[in-house]
Amino acid sequence: MRTKLVIYQVFTRTFGNKNLTKREYGSLTENGAGKMSDFDKDVLRHIHDLGVTHLWYTGVIRHATCTDYSAFGIPTQNPRVVKGRAGSPYAITDYYDIDPDIAVDVDARMAEFEALIARTHAEGMKVIIDFVPNHVARQYKSIAKPEGVEDLGEGDDTGKHFDPQNNFYYCPGEQLDLSGVVENVYAHDAEAYHEYPAKCTGNDRFDSHPQQNDWYETIKLNYGVDYCDAGGRSYHYHPVPSTWKKMTDILLFWAAKGVDGFRCDMAEMVPHEFWAHATQQVKEHYPAMIFIGEVYDPNQYRLYVASGFDYLYDKVGMYDCVRGVICDECPASSITQEWQKVDDIRDHMLYFLENHDEQRIASDFFAANPWKAIPSMIVSALLQQNPVMVYAGQEFGEKGMDKEGFSGCDGRSTIFDYWSTEAIYKGFFNRKALTTDEKKLSLVYQGLLRFCNREKAVREGLTFDLMYVNNQSHRFNPNKQYVFMRKADNDVLLVVANFDSERVNINVTIPSHAFDFLGLSEQTVEMTDLLSGYTKQVALRRDGQVAVDVEGNYGRIYKFVLKK
Template sequence: MKHHKILIYQIFTRLFGNRSYNCVENGTLAENGCGKMSFFDDSVLRRIKKLGVTHVWYTGVIRHASKTDYSAFGIPCQHPAIVKGRAGSPYAIVDYYDIDPDLADDVDRRMEEFEALLQRSHKAGLKVIIDFVPNHVARQYKSVKKPDGVKDFGETDDVNKGFYPDNNFYYCPNESFAPYFDLKGEADDSYSEYPAKATGNDHFDNHPGINDWYETVKLNYGIDYCDAGGRSYHFAPVPDTWHKMRDILSFWAAKGVDGFRCDMAEMVPSEFWYWCIGKIKTDYPDIVFIGEVYNPSLYRSYLGSGFDYLYDKVGMYDCLCRVIRGESAASDITYQWQAVDDIKEHMLYFLENHDELRLASDFLSGNAYKALPAVVVSALLYNNPFMLYAGQEFGERGMDKEGFSGLDGRTTIFDYWTVASLYNGYVNRRKLTSDEKCLEKAYSAILNIAKNEKAVSEGMFFDLMYVNPKSDIFDSHRQYAFLRKADNEVLLVVVNFSDSDVTCGVNIPRHAFDYMQMAEKSVNATDLLTGNTVMLPLKADSAVELNIPAYGARIYKFLV
């Protein structure tokens, strides 16, 4: 069976299809507008597919806390003091069974609009991932769309106990919610909560600070975090929260969702994931679970619990950012894949997402082209998944001061806004600059190589850096080289992180010829990025001379 490489396009749904271009700082929905699910028509989805991706991750589709009033549609209002930004964080869920009304043309038919989006995406040949936020909910969680017979979170809790195995929340009995800052709402009195619930980032008293996830409440999976100064685990009988979460995942899987990106998965016990993912995959064997896990010491535990893929953030992502900035040697990339060699097919590579700096921001590289060698490495190094964030392919800089988000080199997840590069890329392409078009073309070429070349999706891998130390003919600080091979097709990939064109010599050791069963001979090699063909003399332990453009790559394909 052919193995398909997973290439994910993360779409911040609220921002992506916004046809308004007002961009008022702290603007309301009426002022700044909002992207809709209907924006993703057949032509938009075809363009996304043509970029070379296999999956779309529609971020922020489940209903979350917002300052926009939808009470006329039977949707409870949220107290503005516990909503970050006007649009609110998509990670402060208020109803796991509902679709965010901001994204709908007809609010009353928002679930039908989502189901239609799912069908259109599948028809375009794209699989769909959505967020699953298991660790915390919005402070005023209240489901208005839960199926018959489903009890709400906290509905049956004993609020007089700080911890109880079958409670959904943790409480501070006999204490009011009293954060270390003023929680007054707009033209409203202060928010009150009694007894106070524990805050989402494992803050178990009643007074979180401004930098805590104060707008969220921690969910209880049967761990007593404050048991005589230690922790105790109460997983049998199975806690109520486990059952509720399994039912939520089954609800979305039954609609045809192809995968879940699980927010802050490591803050939820691996025992729950083992129990839950096993049950979901029994009914939906092809569904994919992606975990946001940052602690490398936990990787194998969470993979053992059923996750298909985990973020490679503190390893490969952080390393590539340092290499882009010239702070680390390109040869350090080798160490990163070696550190997870036994599980590397399960590591999700990325260079941008909604949490991280935009590559082209002034806080990272200031130039989207500087990151292209890292894109080639991330997409082609191995057969594991690669993810990009919508706008990355146009060099989105994230240098807007949108409101709650502020000028931080990131694209806001809290505000109503229009992302300039996406507006130009998908609403008014005439406004795209030649640089943006060129970058989009480069991304599309790299992604389609990753998708279509068998050597990438299921081939062997050989790192060439150990025989190419820093020398007169090769700069291991700024160049990186490796081989991929499937059947009789070989790719020689060499990238250049430097700001000038280079001519370098890449040694291919005898071990590579033996391991990959290659004959020593001259081959006609085609650069998959340019279509140009050259003759490469392949001889064990001798250098192949290559010219590589600044911030560029050569991806030579040849037959052996």
């Protein structure tokens, strides 16, 4: 049986944190941190009951932090090259290690992660972790690498800006200059940071003077591409670059731990030739392994799919589109154009409304109302067979309006600071504190996510977009309503998403073409709305209309079974 992926992203460090101090720029001692052990049987079962198939643990691999773990043999990091007191999970300091913040027993952190994988699998879900291939923390040093493994940069010729077998890019004869970076408030007592020769910065900055808006805390990995060649960039893939071998070995290391998939950070900043090499090697040993790529250039989507990626973020297409619809910046009918642009690779596109990079829907910077996401969630979850993702707390209406420290009040849940997330704390650890509205919202999310695999028409059915014939229909507003059908065997869904804040009574036209494409026949059917249980009799006719009454910021998912 085909499975439609339903991914639940958690930020591991904050998810289970029950310390509600929330002191701005607070330390680990003051604000606390969630642990891997917080994902116990009950929590995992709750997540699985949402309809989740894959759990993405963000921030698992050890990264730069201002917290001193030297008593456990972990190298300290200079706060001047750390973003936030807790640090960014995308500034990796050891690809072979587990972040100590999320361990109860720091010395047993890898065993705790292995136990987390086992618990997650036991509750019927697969495990995804981040793979950060483009850059590492400035003070990267592996203390957990297997015996015989050469560390990144260990064999580099630091006298060259570029060498195909170097792991990093250098500025020979130059000291790293951080004068363009604003000093963090928690770093004023730190020693000056010295780096000689300067390594080039993670966001493709190939000089020694990173600025405030650069990824100044990271250094760029070298996959055999000379970005500063006199004739433009040049490629040096034969013999296979050292970085290719080392990074593929890291993937295989985590795959051997039982990880089921990798979400690959900024995948398009790493040459597709490497991905073809690495994904092939990993899948030879672990055929079921999935790779999810963060790729923002639609012109490269197909190239990265061909290079071994199973799924790609649909950020600049579907996410930006539905955000625009929610915020009254574009019509609901524009959703059609977005899925059509990638129709040839539609099963590879991952839909989402929130993640660690994006603003919370309920924040003042986005919609200021979590219910405004429901029509988009209906579309994202039910339109196609492709994966859908939810960010923890989204289902309870997390606002993301805290001023945590480094990240400030920006409508996002911090990934840089020690913090607790109110909606997650209430939803998983103090449910009596949930409001009636929050409980109702979470039940709607649960229903939609469960439909993804409970309904065969959603899981593996055909899709027919009804917008082209309803754009000019009487009593239908293409700016505010989006309609489509799904069908598998004799099960049919008529889905209506209403982006209007007001309740509407509309007529949905089902064209003759839909009857032909889906194999429908004219007959009277009993339609049941899966969201409400409401049932009504409808006469299906070619080019006929179905009257629909739908609440504001909501939808109808009418299911009916064709008579043979």
